[in-house]
Amino acid sequence: MGRAAESTLPDGVIEHDGMLWKPRRGATATAEEFITARMLFIDVHRDSRWNPWVLDERQAELEQAMHVMDQWRRAEPGHRMLTTRQLEARWARQDRQRERAVANLKKERDARKALYDEERASARLALFEHQSRLEHEVSELAGYLDGSRSPGMDPARRQEEIAALEESIERRRLEIERLALFVGDPETVVDQNGWLPKDRREYMLFYYRLDREQTVKQLRVEIPELATSAERKDRIKADLKRRRLDELLAVPPLSADDMCSDCPTPIAKHGWRTPPFDGPCPAWPGWGARLRQAREMLARAQPATRRNQQCRQPQSLNR
Template sequence: MRTTESEKLYEHNGILWRPKPSATATFEEMLAARAVFVEIHQDALWNPWVEDDRADDLERAEAVMGQWTRGEPWFRYKTNRQLDAEFADVDRRISAERAADEARWEHDSERYNLEREVARLSLLEMSSILARDREELAAYRSGERFPAMPHSIRAGNMAELEVTIAQREATVKRLAEQVGDPEDVVDKQGYLPRDRRVISLMYYRMNRERDVTALRAQIPELQEGLKQATDKAEKPKLRTEIQIAERRLADLLAVPPLTADDMCSECATPASKHGWVTPPYQGPCPAWPGWSARLREVRRMLEQSAARTKLKEADPRKPQPLATVPSGLPLGEVAKRLAELDAEFPGAIVKRGRANRWELWPPK
């Protein structure tokens, strides 16, 4: 920092600053305020709620910054006309890039190959499974996996796993030869994996912001509900819901700013979250062929179960008699019981039922 007291000019990172006549904030306070201003707005690019959470800090920073101005004699703030022209240039550049992408997509859609697309997804899936198997084998060898397992059983499991790994390595090699460059495989629309990752990131950001906003509102409501709860059975349920919501919110807030390169090309999930052990992974990608087939089978089973349940609920209940008189009673007792039931159910019809009992049914 260089200071010219006679002119009240202060230099920082090659930029000159001078206080306005009414300024009360020092140069150091102005620099600190600018740092806070930049920090909040940069953080808000990934976590939009920060601007609301730190609204007071932002207001104070802006008040301090407003007491200072640029010190170069030639410096002039851009006019609205100049800003509009710059925005128009940006719009034209974005439109040109979009037009180039659309032309590329239309051209590349003609080289779409279903077999190659499926092979690429199978390659991703098999590579993930192979990585899991290698990790499992390493854990067996180090003793980390099932430390108390007898040596003979451990050796047998390791031998089986080594055979499986060799088979999967051969499959990965075959698929890699069939696919070629995985990043050059287009879908039906002509989109490359890098194009779809941009879309995945957009949806992931939207989903994350929606979920964080909902959880930030839900948790205080649950906590207040717990305070007001008087039912002993309800309190443990609310505590569990709060713990789940807080854990989910913490996980979402811990996600650092991501780029398109961090995303799965097939779904709105970071690629690093695809795997076969939960946690730390969220699960396999639903577009991977093997996993997709398993999901379809589970869905089919659930739909069949739901259909059976619905059909069972829709079945009319088997009609039941209004009353019964057991067999084996004296004739006088039977007559007496029937007379009492006739008074209770006038017009009812008497029928012979199961086990020779008398049954009273509603009139037709």
């Protein structure tokens, strides 16, 4: 609202955020205090969409802000708050709209199931894996060439590594070209349930947010207990968990576009060196095969470990 409009406002009425406000009878909070309190209230709740724990951390500030805001009310002529019945009617309409939207999405996905092509879906994942691996190898090659990677390496071995990487990069680029031609637009590749990648990203974001929230809360309980332990190993665990907590707290708000469509991980965290990456996507065929092989090896080792433990157990003296 401009200066001319402000000058026509009744005494005590202010314009803020496109709305008119005036103090209630007996209010002690000034207009500046009201605006500050309202902005804090909005900012904290906006932050809580991604970091829900801030509602607990800043509860005292929120209560004080609400105390100030309660001293002011809307000042538009004829303005009325919605009644409980009106609110319930609005919520019912919104529920029906959501139900229709979900039903339409399900209908679309069911129709897309017939488009599922297992070979194309697998090729899409292989394409992503090769692209990620290519980026990693190009970075490694640059490090060998400028000497920043393994500076103490024997020159002859360095040349061998460079030659191997150059050969691998060339093969990988050819494979990427072949896969890209076969796959076409990766965003149009449906899975066996008729889901498009963009649909799965929204799903993965939901699970990532849920896991992040639960992990942060769990770490905040575990860290103080470990940090005060007399055991050195517990304090080391506390440091590691604190580092993990700091990483999670530093994650900025993400959108579905930031997510991998095939696992609940931000796409920027997929890579071949940890840190800074969390690792490759387990859905990528090459990496997935390695994970399955590792699990099978562990499964085979467990029975042998149990047998060895049983052999080491002393026999009862009563036998």
